[in-house]
Structure formats: C-alpha cells, structure tokens
Amino acid sequence: MIAIIMEGVLFVALVAAGGALLYFVITTYTPVGRRLREVRNRKLIEQEADTHCPIHGTFREEEMVRLPSGDRVCPQCFKETVWQTR
Numbered sequence: 001m002i003a004i005i006m007e008g009v010l011f012v013a014l015v016a017a018g019g020a021l022l023y024f025v026i027t028t029y030t031p032v033g034r035r036l037r038e039v040r041n042r043k044l045i046e047q048e049a050d051t052h053c054p055i056h057g058t059f060r061e062e063e064m065v066r067l068p069s070g071d072r073v074c075p076q077c078f079k080e081t082v083w084q085t086r
C-alpha cells in the first residue's frame with residue numbers, strides 16, 4: 001500500500017519537475033521568453049512613469065492622488081492646485 005502511494009507521489013513530482021523544466025526552457029531560450037521579459041519591462045517603466053512628477057520627482061504609488069476624472073497627480077501638485085483655488 002505504501003509503495004503504491006509513494007509511486008503516485010513520485011509520479012506527481014516527476015510531472016511537476018518536467019513542467020518546471022519545460023517552463024524554464026521556454027522562457028529562457030525561445031522568443032516567447034524574450035517577449036514576456038519585454039512586456040514585464042514595459043509595465044515596470046509605465047508604472048515608474050505614472051508615479052513620477054517632472055517637477056517634484058518620484059513618489060510611492062500609495063502617495064499619488066487620483067482625481068475624479070481618473071487621472072493621477074502627485075500630492076505636491078495637488079496641494080498647490082487646491083491652495084491656489086481657495
């Protein structure tokens with residue numbers, strides 16, 4: 001009974017190891033992996049650009065202010081805008 005269970009566990013481990021190896025080979029040595037890395041880099045740069053103000057510098061994502069229109073603005077610019085309109 002234990003031998004059958006161990007055989008099943010080892011078979012599942014073999015399938016998982018084979019899947020991990022296949023994923024590693026595909027993402028490392030094929031154009032698909034390069035495309036995935038490029039998409040990841042683009043998203044990272046877009047995220048950095050969203051949290052960067054050309055006047056006040058870079059803020060954390062939690063510090064950014066979302067306007068009712070959906071746009072995001074840096075907290076310093078938002079404070080200056082609020083203070084000027086009041």
Ligand SMILES: [Zn+2]
Nearest residue numbers: 053056074077
């Ligand atoms: Zn700003």
